[in-house]
Amino acid sequence: MTELIITTGLTKFYGEHRGVIDIDLGIGEGEVFGLLGPNGAGKTTCIRLFLDLIHPTSGSATLLGLDSRADSVRIRQAVGYLPGDFITYEKLTGRDLLEYFVNLRGHGMARAESLAERFDLDLTRKIGELSRGNRQKVGLVQAFMSDPRLLVLDEPTSALDPLLQQEFHRLVLEEAAAGKTLFISSHMLSEVEIICDRVGIIREGSLVAIEEIATLRERALTRVEIEFADSVSVDDFRGLDGVRDVFVSDRRLTCSVTGTVDSLIKAASRHTVVKIESAQPGLEEVFLAYYNDDSEKEDSGAA
Amino acid sequence: MLRNVYLKTLRDSRKSVLFYSIGTVALGLYVTLFYPTIRDATGFTDFLEDLPEVFQALIGDAETYTTAEGFLNAEVFSFMGPLIVSVFAIVAGTAAIAGEEESHTLDQLLANPISRTSVLLQKAGALLTGLLVLSVALGIGLVAGSKFAGFDLSITGTAQAIVSLYVFGATMGLLALSIGAATGRKGLAGGVSAGVGIVGFLLDTFLSVVEALEPARFISVFYYFNSNDVILNGINAAHLLALIGITGVAVAAAVWQFGRRDVSV
Incomplete structure (x- = not known):
């Protein structure tokens, strides 16, 4: 070419x-x-x-x-x-x-x-x-x-x-x-x-x-907020594939997801889900995905 | 009129060229129609001769003031002529490139397949063309006025004085254009050029009467333009070449600097 x-x-x-x-x-x-x-x-x-x-x-x-x-x-x-x-x-x-x-x-x-x-x-x-x-x-x-x-x-x-x-x-x-x-x-x-x-x-x-656009979209962070019927434990959502920044406050969970939301949805389905909101990844989220990566690399390099 | 940068620039200045030309024709007519009154006024020469030399330097030479050419030399080619021509030329020169840059249109013009050198030279060409129109208009006004007023005017002398005035105007205008192209700053281009003209006028007028400083007159642009009273004595080729030389150097430097600098958005 x-x-x-x-x-x-x-x-x-x-x-x-x-x-x-x-x-x-x-x-x-x-x-x-x-x-x-x-x-x-x-x-x-x-x-x-x-x-x-x-x-x-x-x-x-x-x-x-x-x-x-x-x-x-x-x-x-x-x-x-x-x-x-x-x-x-x-x-x-x-x-x-x-x-x-x-x-x-x-x-x-x-x-x-x-x-x-x-x-x-x-x-x-x-x-x-x-x-x-x-x-x-x-x-x-x-x-x-x-x-x-x-x-x-x-x-x-x-x-x-x-x-x-x-x-x-x-x-x-x-x-x-x-x-x-x-x-x-x-x-x-x-x-x-x-x-x-x-x-x-x-x-x-x-x-x-x-x-490539496809790769970018995969790596972009999507913000997800889930509201449950009952209070949930943060431990249920730790270590899920592509899920990070998990934060639980009583019945409400917020996290960032890269790639598919599949593992998160499967974990959430063990509870009664009232509402799911997910924000389209904006430019900031895309950048965040890259910067977080960079800092992780730096961390592992230091260790 | 939109075929190229030269014609587009002329098109933009058409109104200005028209109005300035009306002005120069009017100046030519006014001064020539007024001349017989001065010629016929008795005792005017005596009055001038009694004035201190410094006032004669400002008003005009007593010996020649009552001749047609001497009168025009004093009333057209010493002050009003160069003033009008310089104002037109400096305004056009600053607008050419610095003006376009400050009004943010240069960026898009230069995104076309045209070199900066070509843009600069075509704009300079348009300035020279506009200036030619108002110089010729002045000549027409002077000659027509002398016919109406019924006195003989040296056509060759007048033509030479107008050529000299044209070269002077071109120097002022291209200086402004060059500074504008080199820096992109309209105010600087206009200010410096106007300063060169005003200081040049003052130096030439006053240094000519201070004997000790007389040799220093050569630093003034006015000296090269009309120090030998062109309408009476003909063109001083060396002086005109000096003006053309100064202008050539300024334009060449501008081409070089405009080509290497960044253009602002």
């Missing part, structure tokens, strides 16, 4: 401040890769390094076999880019802006027009008069309109309403089916789950893990 994005020790400092540290990535052609992390983790830095808007302190990035520094113009010719907050010339109408960028890229307006129609975007209005969501749609259209081989999208749906998010997800899946490569940053696990094949987790500038 050809690798469309390769980074080696990619590092960026803004003066004293950390951007990203020592990022090693390999993303294959046709892959939909999600970069998952909280705000300020370095997702945008990573993407801006790809496009040569900022320059690495050390290390390198190769996109489509071209060096991000030396061949940035040729890279950008083949890359569609959408930032989290699409800001552009407010006085231009949507159509004028798309026409301008189409001219800079040297292709026709046909695909831009059909994308605008698909996202129900009024191209006759000035960008400065559009709502944030509609402005973001203009951004979406300009990112996809050149039919690029690689799409780099930075929190693309943060400004879109749920319906448009779904339409966007459909578009991403279509592009993926057509063999396009997509690099998408997000802080929502639920989003990368839907559209990505693989996910990199970034925290405080470092890539802490790269996982």
Whole structure:
């Protein structure tokens, strides 16, 4: 498989401040890769390094076999880019802006027009008069309109309403089916789950893990709370497979579960269960799963 | 007008170019239509000659003030002309790159397949084009006004003075554009360029009357622009080349620094 994005020790400092540290990535052609992390983790830095808007302190990035520094113009010719907050010339109408960028890229307006129609975007209005969501749609259209081989999208749906998010997800899946490569940053696990094949987790500038979506979901901690008819003993739930942080207070049990909840359910079924609540694993829970692992490793290393 | 960065930048500045051109035509007409009044006023030359040298430096040379070219030299090419041209050029120069960066549109522009050098040079080209329009407009105003007022004006002298004014404006504008491109800071770019112009004007005016400091005039941009009274004596090629040289160095340094620095979101 050809690798469309390769980074080696990619590092960026803004003066004293950390951007990203020592990022090693390999993303294959046709892959939909999600970069998952909280705000300020370095997702945008990573993407801006790809496009040569900022320059690495050390290390390198190769996109489509071209060096991000030396061949940035040729890279950008083949890359569609959408930032989290699409800001552009407010006085231009949507159509004028798309026409301008189409001219800079040297292709026709046909695909831009059909994308605008698909996202129900009024191209006759000035960008400065559009709502944030509609402005973001203009951004979406300009990112996809050149039919690029690689799409780099930075929190693309943060400004879109749920319906448009779904339409966007459909578009991403279509592009993926057509063999396009997509690099998408997000802080929502639920989003990368839907559209990505693989996910990199970034925290405080470092890539802490790269996982298949399925693996990630398995390792994610699910918080479970069970209410019983009678008081239960904590001992009944100790040492269960994948169950940790067990806490019992009279008739109420809370714990975290990784992977399946099977063993917990079986243990619970020996009592009369009144209510079960389980929270979808959020980003924090995913991180927690990884950090807990790290600290366990450290513990065992010390012992 | 949206074919490339050059045309897009011209498009953005079309209103400004139009209004400034109306201004320069008006200046040309106003000054030339006013000239016969000064020429015919008896005793005006005597009055000027009696003034201390420092006031003559500000108002204009007594010997030539009542000739058409001397009058235009004092009233157009010593102060108002360079002022209007510099303000236009500095505003356009700061807007070009630092302005786009501060209004957060540069990021998206540079995400297109276009090099930073090309963006900088196309924006510089648009500035030079706009400046050309208002310089030509000034020339039209001056020549038309002299016809209306019925006096002979040296076309070659006027043309040379306008070329000199154009180069001066280009220097101020490209200096602002260069500082803006190198730093991304609009205020700094405008402030430094305006400072260079204002200090240059003051130095050139006052150093010319302080004999001991006269040799120091060469540090002022104004010295290279009109110290030899271009409309009367023709272009000093060495002076214009000095301005073009300074500008060339500034732009080259800006291309280098803009290419290596980070662009802010």
